[in-house]
Amino acid sequence: MSRKGHVSETPATALLRASKVAFTEHPYEYLEHGGALHSAGVLGLDPYSVVKTLIMQDQDARPLVVLMHGNRKVSTKNLARQIGAKSVEPCQPEVANRHSGYLVGGTSPFSTRRQMPVYIEESILALPVIAINGGRRGYLVQLDPQVCVQLLGAMPVHCALAE
Numbered sequence: 001m002s003r004k005g006h007v008s009e010t011p012a013t014a015l016l017r018a019s020k021v022a023f024t025e026h027p028y029e030y031l032e033h034g035g036a037l038h039s040a041g042v043l044g045l046d047p048y049s050v051v052k053t054l055i056m057q058d059q060d061a062r063p064l065v066v067l068m069h070g071n072r073k074v075s076t077k078n079l080a081r082q083i084g085a086k087s088v089e090p091c092q093p094e095v096a097n098r099h100s101g102y103l104v105g106g107t108s109p110f111s112t113r114r115q116m117p118v119y120i121e122e123s124i125l126a127l128p129v130i131a132i133n134g135g136r137r138g139y140l141v142q143l144d145p146q147v148c149v150q151l152l153g154a155m156p157v158h159c160a161l162a163e
Contacts, residue, residue, distance in 0.1 A: 007025055007027050007134070007136065007139050010108065010111075010134055010135030010136050010139070011101070011108075011110070011111035011135055012108035012109075012110035012111050012133070012134050012135030012141070013025075013134055013135060013141065014111065015110045015111045015151070016110060016141065016143070016147075016151075019151055021143060021144075021147050021151070022143065022144070023134075023141040023142060023143040024141065024142045024143075025134065025139070025140075025141055026043050026131060026139070026140045026141065026142060027138055027139050028042045028043050028138050028139075028140070029042060029138060030105065030106075030137040030138030032105070035052070035070070036050045036051075036052045036069075036070025036071070037070060037071060039070075039131070039138075039140055040070055040071075040131075043131070043140065045131055047069070047070040047071035048069050048070065048071055048072075048127075049069075049070075049127050049129065049130050049131060050069075050070035050130070050131045050132075050140065051067050051068065051069065051070065051124055051130045051131065051132040051145075052067070052068045052069075052070055053065060053066075053067060053100075053107045053108060053109045053132065053133050054066040054067075054068060054074060054090065054107075055090070055091045055095075055096035055099055055100050055104075055107060055116075056074070056076070056079075056088050056089060056090050056091060057088070057089060057090075057091050057095075058080070058083075058085040058086070058087065058088055059085060059086040059087045059088075063091060063095075063096075063099040063114065063116045064083070064088070064116050064117045064118070064119065065100075065109050065112070065116050065117070065118040065119065065152075066079065066118075066119050066120075066121075066157075066159070067109060067118065067119070067120040067121065067124060067132070067148060067154060068121050068124075068159075068160060069121060069123070069124060069160060071162075071163050072121070072160040072161060072162065072163060073160070073161045073162075073163055074088075074159050074160070074161070075159045075160070075161045076088045076089060076159075078157075078158065078159040079119065079157060079159040082119075082157045082158070082159065083117075083119065083155075083157070098113075099112065099113065099114045099116065100112045100113060100114070101113030101114075102133075102135055102136075103137060105137045106133060106135065106136045106137035106138075106139070107133055108132065108133045108134055108135040109132070109133075109148065109152055109154075110135070110151065110152070111135070117153075117155070118148065118152040118153060118154040118155070119154065119155050119156075119157045119159075120145075120148050120149070120154040120155070120156055120157070121156075121157065121158070121159065121160045122156035122157065122158055123160065124145050124148075125145050125146065125148075125149070125156060127145050128144075129142050129143065129144060129145070130142065130143065130144075130145045132148075
């Protein structure tokens with residue numbers, strides 16, 4: 001791994017290194033509310049291959065993680081139906097921060113503070129490589145999407161909606 005563009009260790013990258021996962025680091029200038037479309041544009045990546053980490057909750061306020069294409073939204077109705085919940089909604093930012101241990105905008109699915117079920121839009125698994133948050137605002141890591149299944153036990157779902 002090249003040291004160019006190296007960012008100091010985060011809990012997410014520590015887990016990836018400890019698990020011997022191959023990844024590349026991609027720091028960029030963070031923009032408040034820029035989201036995956038901004039990071040994709042700055043890094044010259046396809047927004048479809050930039051994966052958002054969303055902290056959501058079910059009707060009983062039980063948190064869960066949803067991994068979604070950067071240029072798609074989550075159909076909470078479809079997601080709820082597939083996971084056997086009555087409803088699913090995004091967590092408030094401060095609640096998401098508490099559950100994940102990361103700041104919104106820098107949330108990685110790896111090494112979250114709280115163990116949560118992880119759901120991944122199934123079409124992400126067909127991509128050869130994805131860019132996903134490395135545990136800090138303005139910092140993505142590129143890796144094989146199968147790592148999400150292997151390390152996180154991510155369960156495939158169909159809940160993508162066009163932006």
